[in-house]
Every structure is written in C-alpha cells, then in structure tokens.
Amino acid sequence: MRMSRNDKDFIVKALQEEIRIDGRHPLESRKVSIAFGQNNDSASIIMGSTRVVTVVVPSLESPVPDRPKEGTLRFNVEPSPMAAPDFEGGRPTEQAMELIRLLEQTLRNSRAVDREALCIQAGRKVWHLDINVTILEHGGNLTDACLLSAVAALMVFRRPDVEAAGGDSEAGGGRISLLSPAVREPLPLSLHQLPLSATFGIFGEGESVVLDPKLREEAAAAGTMTIIINTNSDICAIKKTCGIGTPVLQMHRLTQLAGERAGELMQTLKAALQRHEASMVSMRVRRHASAPQQPLGALPHSVTLLPPADVTDVAQSWQPDCAMKTDETSSSGAAEDSEQEDSLSTGEGVPETCEAGGAEQSSTIAASLQDTQQGTLATKSPQVMHSKAAREHHDRPANPKRIAIGVEKKKEADIPDFLEDGDDLKEDLLHMRRALLSKEKRSYM
Amino acid sequence: MVCVGDRIDTDMQEGFLRGHGTQVLDGQLVATECGLVERVNKLVSVRPLRQRYSAALGDIVIGRVTEVAGKRWRLDIGARQEVSLQLSSVDLPGGAQRRRTAEDEIKMRTIFKEGDLLSAEVQSLHADGSIALHTRSAKYGKLTGGDLLYVPAALVKRQKHHFTNLTTMGITMILGCNGMVWLAPTHEGSSAAASSTSAPEQTAAKAPASAAEREAVSKAANAVRLLASLSMNISPASLLNVCKVCAERGVQAKDMLTASFIGAMLEEESQQRLQTSL
Amino acid sequence: MEFVTPEGLRRDGRRPKELRQLKCEVGVFPHADGSATFNIGNTQVIATVFGPRVADSRGESSTDRAIVKCAYSESHFAAGSRRQRKGRGDRRTAELASTVRKALEETILVELFPKAQIDLGIQVLQADGSVLAACINAAMLAVADAGIPMRDMIAATTVGYLESTPLLDINHTERTGNGPELLLALHVNQDKAIIITEEGAVNPETLEGMAELAEQGCKAVGKFLRQSLLEHIQRHATVRGLTVK
Structure with missing residues (x-):
C-alpha cells in the first residue's frame, strides 16, 4: 500500500506518544468477531476491517505413498481481488505464499491436527482436507486473521462418520460408506494443540511495537514480527522475516505479550464455539416439527x-x-x-x-x-x-x-x-x- | 583496511568529512564497505577493491548502443546508472551546426544504430543519477576494426591521456574509465577511432588489417588481459612494460597467458617494486 | 536415536556450543560483480551478485531505492537422495529465496541506488543442515565483494534443541530429531536481529536459552567472515601495489 510521507511521519510521531491512529493503546488489539457456517465447515473472522473466511472441504483420497496411515491436509490462501486494490487474481503473491507456509507449518507440520485419526483404510483411503482461506477484506494483520479463521474452521469442522464394510483390504474389498448426519453424528477433528498468533508492527529503530497493526500502520511500519503460541503456552513459531532489526531481548518481551493475547483469543474462540453449538441445537429443534416440546x-x-x-x-x-x-x-x-x-x-x-x-x-x-x-x-x-x-x-x-x-x-x-x-x-x-x-x-x- | 561495520578511527583529526563508503552512527564514523581507508585532508572515505563502474563528470567511456529511442540513444557501459546519448550531443554528419529537426531524428540510425560501439565522454549527471554522454569532438565516435576488452573498472585509473598512440607497436589504445579497453591498428592521418564526421564510405573503404597489425593488436590485448588477471593497474606504461618483458623473453603473443609467463611477469613486477622502494 | 551422549558430545563429536568448520572464498566468479562460496561443515553454498544496475522493469523499480531480487536453487545432488522435483520454483524454495532477499535488503543501503536493481543468485551445492543460514552468510560475502555498501555485517546461524540441550549449528541428522529450530540473522556490530524464525513447539524459557546461544553463534560466524574479508582485501591490495596503513 502506498502512503504519503506525511501519513507515515504522522503515524510514527503519534506512536512516540503512545497514540495510535484509531485511538487504541499500542498493545491493544481490535475486537474479534467469529461466526460459523451452518454446515459446520466454515468460520468467518472479522477483526476491525479485516475479514477472512475459511472453508474446510473434505474428500476421500489415497494417502501419500510414504505416509500410508495419515490423512492429508492442504492449505490455500486466496487473497480475493476485492480485498485490496493491489490484490490481483492469478499466481499467488509472495505474501500469499508466506501465509500458506505459515499455516502449513503451524497446523500440518506441527501435528496440531491428528492425521492418523483421518485414516480410514491404511494405504488405500484417507480423509483429505482442503482448507481454503479467502481474504475478503484486507484491513491489516492478515496473518493473525488467517490463522485464527483456519483454527476456528478446524475446530468447528465435523466430518461424516464412515463405516468400512468387512472384506480383505488387500483383495481390494472393504467398501467404505459414509454415514449421513441423520444416522450418526459427524465427528470433530482430533486437534492436539491450537496455535494462535499475535502480530506486532515494529516502528522507529526497533523499540516501539504495536499489537495487531491496521493496514496503514503496517504500511508505515519498519518491520513486523509474528509469534504463534499454543494452548500449552508453548511457542509454536516465531517469524520475523522482514524489516528493521530489533534487539533479541525485544523478542522475549513480545513472546510474553503474545501469550496473553493468545489466551484472550482462545477464550473468545471458545465462547463463540459454545454459542454456535447451542444455536445449532436449537435450530435442529425447530426444524424437526415432530420433535416433542x-x-x-x-x-x-x-x-x-x-x-x-x-x-x-x-x-x-x-x-x-x-x-x-x-x-x-x-x-x-x-x-x-x-x-x-x-x-x-x-x-x-x-x-x-x-x-x-x-x-x-x-x-x-x-x-x-x-x-x-x-x-x-x-x-x-x-x-x-x-x-x-x-x-x-x-x-x-x-x-x-x-x-x-x-x-x-x-x-x-x-x-x-x-x-x-x-x-x-x-x-x-x-x-x-x-x-x-x-x-x-x-x-x- | 576495514571491513563493513568497523569503526574508522577519527581521533587523529579534529573533524571529518564523510566520504564514500562510510556512514555516521551515533556520532561515530563506520565503514559500509570492505576496503582501504583513504584520508585526504579531512575527507575520510573507504574504497573497496571492486565496484561497479559509477560515472563521474569528464570520464571517457566506451559503450555499445542498445536502443535508439526518441532523440537519444541508450548505451550499455556497465554502469550503475542509466546512460543516454542525446541527439543534440553528437556531431551531425557533414559537420553541420544547426538545430536538430524531425528529419534528423528519423535519420538517427544512420549515425549510430543498435550494436554500434562508440567512445564518448560523460557530459553531465542528471538529478536522478542518470548519465548524459556526448561525442562532440573528433576523437570520439564510432569504433570499428579493433579489439574490445572488458577489465574491472577499478584497474583503469583516471589519467591524462586516455587516447594513446603506441607508436612502437603501431596501435592506438583507448582506455575507457568504465573498464572497456579498445585496441586498434593506427591509421595514418587520423586516429584509429573513425569519427562520426567521416563519411560512411570512408569507413567501409578501410582495408582489413594486415597480419602484422593483427599480431600487434593481439599482443597488446593479451598484455591487458595479463594485467587484469594480476589485478594490476592498466595504463600505457604498464602495457608497454609487459610487451617489453615479453619481447625480452622471446615469448610469442599466443603464449603470453601461460602460467610460466605470468610467473615471469610477477617476478619482474616484484623486482621493479623492490628497486623503486630502495 | 541418541543425539547427545551423557558426556555431552553430539553425534558428530562436537560439543553443544560448537560450530562446524567454517570455510569461505571470496571472488570466485570474475564475471559477476561479486561472488563468494561459504562452507559450514558439509553445507556448501555459492552466492553471486549482479548490480546495482538499471532495473529491468520500470514497473518494479522504485524511485527512491534499489530493489533486491533473489534467485535460489538447490542442486539435484545437494540432499542425501537425488531430488525428484525441481530445485527451484516450489513453495519451500520460494520462501527461502524470499528470506534471503529480505535479510539482504535490510542490510544493503538501498537508498543510495534509486531505480536500480541488485540480483542475488544462490546455489546450494550440498545441504547438511543450517542451509538458510549459510545462504545468508554467502550472500553477504558476495555483496561485500561487489563493493555494495552495507549497513553492517550480517551473520546467521541455526540453533536446535534436542534432549534438553540447545545445540548450535545443527546438521541434517540432528534435524531429523524434529526438535524446535531457531534461525537468527544478526547485524553483529549493532546487535540487531534481522531475521528470527522459529519452528517447532518450545517453551519460552528454552527459547531464551536458544536465542542466547544463537547470538553467540552469530557473533562467532561474524568474526570469521570479517577475518576472511580482510584477508582477501590484503591479498589483492598487495598485488595492486596499494599501500596498507
């Protein structure tokens, strides 16, 4: 995003007095709103003016040859052209690639999602999940929004239960039948850990930081650092790959702040999930007309x-x-x-x-x-x-x-x-x- | 001798002027390049061993035309910045002194076209850093019938004469400050560089060089290559020196770049330095 | 597999805080503006630099600074088994190229070259752990060789954590232990961290220990790089007959 020098100077100067352009405290983040889809397969995150939607699409595939007992996950981040004027369709940009890599690293490589639980028949059929993150509006801090929406979608996702009919798997027998939701409740994914991120914008000579930068703050920032923490208070990942150098001590300080933020986010997420569960139940009650009062x-x-x-x-x-x-x-x-x-x-x-x-x-x-x-x-x-x-x-x-x-x-x-x-x-x-x-x-x- | 990030000692002098290759951090002068510190009065700068050619006013350069654009030619001189030769900065054929018309613009290709090699001088540097050349002199212009060499630009120091006539060998040498060296047999009457004022027929009628001429040129060229490989400064004097040693040892042009001769050359060089230091 | 013996020796006989053998050569390709090779243990990387030169495309160039581009490629024979896929163009190599680019972009004084372009080329000949760190170090040497001014010397190392011990400069075998990995690229004189990437779950106290070890490692690598550059200049300056004060 191109910004005039005046704008940049203004933002930096205001920060020296601990004022941000939207009135937040430097370490205050925007309110997060989480909504889930009716079919338990999508999550929509709104952080200020950043909107991201993630949809999880399951399918049955054969496993990767060197991992026959594990399901597969594929992440895709789609910056929709309506999100920002400089987003174009076509080849994924460097930024999109980075986001995809981040999701892969924290959710797939870190074994946050139990892939062995996604195995149906070893060597033959496993669940393959396509996790498609679409950025609807770019209002800054896409990293946090994308990761949060992916985690939320995975938490709400329910996959159909399967029944593998008897038969010799080697002989090619053993038919797999998907059980409809009416017959058996769809199952949630088995998640070992839930990584949540906090992104900081770095200003000046590396001393002043802001949490959850908006689009303009990001454009005026000298650098950014993202810290991803999971529910066990372990640091899943740290990414500081662009911008001005900061003293290493800064990283430790930010890690602590990130821990707090992750805790807050997790509470919001859990509350939203509970509300969603409740509303799903009540909807089902209304739908089934013959159900007793x-x-x-x-x-x-x-x-x-x-x-x-x-x-x-x-x-x-x-x-x-x-x-x-x-x-x-x-x-x-x-x-x-x-x-x-x-x-x-x-x-x-x-x-x-x-x-x-x-x-x-x-x-x-x-x-x-x-x-x-x-x-x-x-x-x-x-x-x-x-x-x-x-x-x-x-x-x-x-x-x-x-x-x-x-x-x-x-x-x-x-x-x-x-x-x-x-x-x-x-x-x-x-x-x-x-x-x-x-x-x-x-x-x- | 400093490396990037080293502090440069300025305690000896009262104040300092920051030159190329340095930066000021917290009031201290810090090097931004690896090289040797040069102090000229109060000016402190760091000169690295190798650097891409960066044009300065008055430099003589050799370049190749890459594009014929509206009212200017774009050249490649291996520089950091963009380089252009304006139509108004060349001599029109026939020596006419007039305002350039649209017709002249259309006829630009008859003067220089893509792929032509020419020598020019840096006229000025624009505000954004791009270079403007000119060939408004008889000695500049299109170069044909010779040998072009690429050497590191740092080895060609700014000298009094960049156009030299090596009479003993019968060749003309042009030392471009951008590291391009041109060697061609001398023709009587005019310099080896056919100026743009000469009619096209003249250049075409130039007879192909004889075997002796070509041998002389290749000897000189090998001498330049030798100097470049040893990272020694290239000047007419050093070139002649190499040729002298070569003649003394009876080494032929084709054997000049062999390891034995290079070794001999180094010996000579060290001897000379020893003598000068004594 | 045991990675650290009770006596505190790693599988290759090093102590946890020991770097592998460092070797480098500056100016290996005379045709490039700057070039260098960097070896750390068995990891070998070649870097070349072209520029600053006029930007290829007007659209990409910036009017107040130079743009830095990086092309990263791994040889087919670099890893243990011959690579089936291309050594460039896929997501992982794109990310590595992007990281090297950003590290050098922050180090080079790009404001001095408006409308110019600096091209970095990285070729990994042998990959035995700490590959990205080696790439950054090699690129820095190449840029110094090209005479492009830099803010400070940048040095990078990787630190792992296995069997409750932070290990400096992990090799490929140690990577298979799937422990957390921290890459740190530091401006050694100014003590500013340019690149920090950490992968794998680790608790904050352990991370502090790893970060400290990484800083020390970077400083050691920085010292080595500085030494090598000074030697290189010394050699060439002597040949050219330039006096050394």
Whole structure:
C-alpha cells in the first residue's frame, strides 16, 4: 500500500506518544468477531476491517505413498481481488505464499491436527482436507486473521462418520460408506494443540511495537514480527522475516505479550464455539416439527440470525389450510388467542416490548419476526383461527413457545454480536425490524 | 583496511568529512564497505577493491548502443546508472551546426544504430543519477576494426591521456574509465577511432588489417588481459612494460597467458617494486 | 536415536556450543560483480551478485531505492537422495529465496541506488543442515565483494534443541530429531536481529536459552567472515601495489 510521507511521519510521531491512529493503546488489539457456517465447515473472522473466511472441504483420497496411515491436509490462501486494490487474481503473491507456509507449518507440520485419526483404510483411503482461506477484506494483520479463521474452521469442522464394510483390504474389498448426519453424528477433528498468533508492527529503530497493526500502520511500519503460541503456552513459531532489526531481548518481551493475547483469543474462540453449538441445537429443534416440546429451561436463547428461509418455513407451516396439530399451530393459536383477547393491546404490546427490547438491546430479530408473522396472520383470517383457538384453547397448556419468546425477549439475547455499534448491518437490521413493526401496526389500524 | 561495520578511527583529526563508503552512527564514523581507508585532508572515505563502474563528470567511456529511442540513444557501459546519448550531443554528419529537426531524428540510425560501439565522454549527471554522454569532438565516435576488452573498472585509473598512440607497436589504445579497453591498428592521418564526421564510405573503404597489425593488436590485448588477471593497474606504461618483458623473453603473443609467463611477469613486477622502494 | 551422549558430545563429536568448520572464498566468479562460496561443515553454498544496475522493469523499480531480487536453487545432488522435483520454483524454495532477499535488503543501503536493481543468485551445492543460514552468510560475502555498501555485517546461524540441550549449528541428522529450530540473522556490530524464525513447539524459557546461544553463534560466524574479508582485501591490495596503513 502506498502512503504519503506525511501519513507515515504522522503515524510514527503519534506512536512516540503512545497514540495510535484509531485511538487504541499500542498493545491493544481490535475486537474479534467469529461466526460459523451452518454446515459446520466454515468460520468467518472479522477483526476491525479485516475479514477472512475459511472453508474446510473434505474428500476421500489415497494417502501419500510414504505416509500410508495419515490423512492429508492442504492449505490455500486466496487473497480475493476485492480485498485490496493491489490484490490481483492469478499466481499467488509472495505474501500469499508466506501465509500458506505459515499455516502449513503451524497446523500440518506441527501435528496440531491428528492425521492418523483421518485414516480410514491404511494405504488405500484417507480423509483429505482442503482448507481454503479467502481474504475478503484486507484491513491489516492478515496473518493473525488467517490463522485464527483456519483454527476456528478446524475446530468447528465435523466430518461424516464412515463405516468400512468387512472384506480383505488387500483383495481390494472393504467398501467404505459414509454415514449421513441423520444416522450418526459427524465427528470433530482430533486437534492436539491450537496455535494462535499475535502480530506486532515494529516502528522507529526497533523499540516501539504495536499489537495487531491496521493496514496503514503496517504500511508505515519498519518491520513486523509474528509469534504463534499454543494452548500449552508453548511457542509454536516465531517469524520475523522482514524489516528493521530489533534487539533479541525485544523478542522475549513480545513472546510474553503474545501469550496473553493468545489466551484472550482462545477464550473468545471458545465462547463463540459454545454459542454456535447451542444455536445449532436449537435450530435442529425447530426444524424437526415432530420433535416433542422441550421443557422450558432447556431452550437456549438464540443469537444467530435466522436466515429468511427459516422464517418462511415457519410462516408456511402456519397456513390455516394445513391443519397440523403441532406446537406451531398451537403457538399460533395461542398467539391469536391473545390477539383476540386484546388485539390492539397486543399489537401495541409487541412493539412496546420490542422497543423496550431495543432499548436494552434484547429481542432477537427472529423473535420479533415471528411475532409480527403471528400478528399478521392473525389479522388475515381471524375467523378461522378463532374457532380453532376456541377448540384448542382449553386443553392446551400455556404455549411454552410464546412464553419462551417472552423469555427470549427478556434475556440478554443480542443482535448478532459480531456487529459493532454504528455498523451498517446492525443499523439495517434495526431499521428492518422497525419497518416490519410499523407495517404490522398499520395493518391493525 | 576495514571491513563493513568497523569503526574508522577519527581521533587523529579534529573533524571529518564523510566520504564514500562510510556512514555516521551515533556520532561515530563506520565503514559500509570492505576496503582501504583513504584520508585526504579531512575527507575520510573507504574504497573497496571492486565496484561497479559509477560515472563521474569528464570520464571517457566506451559503450555499445542498445536502443535508439526518441532523440537519444541508450548505451550499455556497465554502469550503475542509466546512460543516454542525446541527439543534440553528437556531431551531425557533414559537420553541420544547426538545430536538430524531425528529419534528423528519423535519420538517427544512420549515425549510430543498435550494436554500434562508440567512445564518448560523460557530459553531465542528471538529478536522478542518470548519465548524459556526448561525442562532440573528433576523437570520439564510432569504433570499428579493433579489439574490445572488458577489465574491472577499478584497474583503469583516471589519467591524462586516455587516447594513446603506441607508436612502437603501431596501435592506438583507448582506455575507457568504465573498464572497456579498445585496441586498434593506427591509421595514418587520423586516429584509429573513425569519427562520426567521416563519411560512411570512408569507413567501409578501410582495408582489413594486415597480419602484422593483427599480431600487434593481439599482443597488446593479451598484455591487458595479463594485467587484469594480476589485478594490476592498466595504463600505457604498464602495457608497454609487459610487451617489453615479453619481447625480452622471446615469448610469442599466443603464449603470453601461460602460467610460466605470468610467473615471469610477477617476478619482474616484484623486482621493479623492490628497486623503486630502495 | 541418541543425539547427545551423557558426556555431552553430539553425534558428530562436537560439543553443544560448537560450530562446524567454517570455510569461505571470496571472488570466485570474475564475471559477476561479486561472488563468494561459504562452507559450514558439509553445507556448501555459492552466492553471486549482479548490480546495482538499471532495473529491468520500470514497473518494479522504485524511485527512491534499489530493489533486491533473489534467485535460489538447490542442486539435484545437494540432499542425501537425488531430488525428484525441481530445485527451484516450489513453495519451500520460494520462501527461502524470499528470506534471503529480505535479510539482504535490510542490510544493503538501498537508498543510495534509486531505480536500480541488485540480483542475488544462490546455489546450494550440498545441504547438511543450517542451509538458510549459510545462504545468508554467502550472500553477504558476495555483496561485500561487489563493493555494495552495507549497513553492517550480517551473520546467521541455526540453533536446535534436542534432549534438553540447545545445540548450535545443527546438521541434517540432528534435524531429523524434529526438535524446535531457531534461525537468527544478526547485524553483529549493532546487535540487531534481522531475521528470527522459529519452528517447532518450545517453551519460552528454552527459547531464551536458544536465542542466547544463537547470538553467540552469530557473533562467532561474524568474526570469521570479517577475518576472511580482510584477508582477501590484503591479498589483492598487495598485488595492486596499494599501500596498507
């Protein structure tokens, strides 16, 4: 990235007074947001304005001849041309090669991923994982982002379980069948260690360092050093291959800082994984319509943004024609029930709670969309619903779903937490919610 | 004698001027090259043994044309910087003194074209370091009918006369400061370097060199090669010296580069130095 | 396989803090602007330098400094078994070339040669551990031979850690022990580390020990390189009849 001399001088001078151009402390890093894909095969990392996505693609291959009992991993780093003006498609640049080498070194050569566990039939078939890292936006510190996203993807990745039918492997027998997720839970990878990195930009004569440099800081820096530490507090790798010389003592100091940073990152990563697990479970619950209703306490609050598809599914299931004696109908029944009881107040109640929710940043979009759907449907065909509701009103318990939604509203369920305040997407979501609510309000009038 | 990173002793003098091959670190003068320290009054510099030729004003160089671009020729003189010869810096054929027109530009190839060898002088250095040459003198211009040698540029010191006529051998020698040496048989009347003012027909009509001339040229060329291999300075005097020793020992031109003669040459050299030191 | 005997001797008879035998020659190729060979134990590397000269492509050249390019190649016979793949162009050699390039780019005073290009060529003849360190050392000698000004002398060594002992200058056999490896390239007079690469899991205390040993090793190599360069100049200056003060 080309920078004017003024810019560079400004950054360096500000650093002498321990001020960074985005207001951070020199050893403060940007907030990291981690999101996982629905299919448990991808992880998306956002660090400030750097966005990286990693997708893990499994396939069955024959093993490398000199390692017949090990699975294989291949890493690829793709700097997308939309990430930065100087990224072009075509041959991988020196920078991309360096990142690939780093990933290979820390995740493959260091045996972080247990490759022997990926063996299905020794000498014949093993799992081959293609780990594709795509850089969507280059906002500085690609090293940390790429490694973190690769590690996150590997942690969330679930591979299908296999069954090797009996038979003589030498004779070429022994068919391998992949078991679908419905039959058997996909398995996670066996990871011995989780390496996480901290990159420092070096300024001046090598004395002043900043943690997690932004793009402009990187361009103005005299050098960079990356330290990769794993969960056992062992140093996996150190890379200082460019830029100005630093005293060796500096390295030791940075190692300590890197350890702290790695600890923080690991906590964030684990928390994100837990939330993802929970949301996956809750999604599966909603998907399986015939599944029995879970007791109240077990329903977790959902934080992930439900894709629009789910909402339409739910909406369709509420068509008055498909008389499903399911909890959804009962929930819709209960909903209109209350609507019937106090249509206007509910109408207002919903936005009220939503406003209140908005004030305390609670109430998922999903919940609010469900509410509005219920509301709209109720007003569309109140007569039909009414009879049904009347019928089912007595023998049905208070709709746990409805209460659960209330629970959801009151809980600290946030708008997806990878959105920062002032972020465009968050504004859009809030706006959308308001628009839907106002539309629903109008339909009552 | 210093190596890279060594501190140069400046305690003897009050102040110092930093010359080539040095840098100032924490107030101390530190060498950036491996070589010998030269002190001239207050100027302290380090001269390495070998260095790529770096042009200075007034140097006489020999170069080959690599490109004919708009209103200038680009040459290769083995220098660090870019080198160009402007159209306005050459003499037009016929000796005309006028402004260069577009027609002249089109006819550039008739003067010098790609692959031509020519001698020139460094006219000026531009702000970005690139060199501008000129051939505005009868002695500069295209070179034909001779032998070109490449030697390390450091062995060709700046002398009074770079164009010398070795009458005893009947050859003309041009010592380019960029390490290119040109040897050609002398022609009566004019210098061996056919200037650009001479009509094209003249150069074509030059008779091919005779066997004796060629032998003389190859003898001189071998002498230069010998000096270069021994890392000795190349000058007309040293060249003649080598030829003298060669004649004394009755060594033929083709045997000049054999180990025995080189050894003999070294002996001679050491003898001479001994005598001069006494 | 035992790498360090109870008496503290390594497989090749060295002590843990001992370097292998160092040998170098400056000015081996008269046609290159600068050239040198560097041997450490059985590892042999040749380096050549061309430049500074006018940059080949305008687009790559920089108006305020010279660009440094490095071409790295390993001979087919360099390793223990004949290499099947090409000794250049693949990812590993690209990374090695890039590291040597960056080390020298930081060492050469590139601001003195705007719009120029300096070409480094590295050829590994024999690889017996510490190859990258040897490449950096050879390149430095070649650059010094070419008379290109440098900030400081750069020297590089590799340190391994096997059987609870930091080992200086590991050879190929010791590399097969799969212990952590630290490469350090140091500006010896100014004590600034230019390249630090560490591979393999190691705890911070051990790393400190390895780093200290690496620093000492670099200084020792630096001393040797300096000695060799001075001898080379001495020899040539005498022949040329230049006085030595």
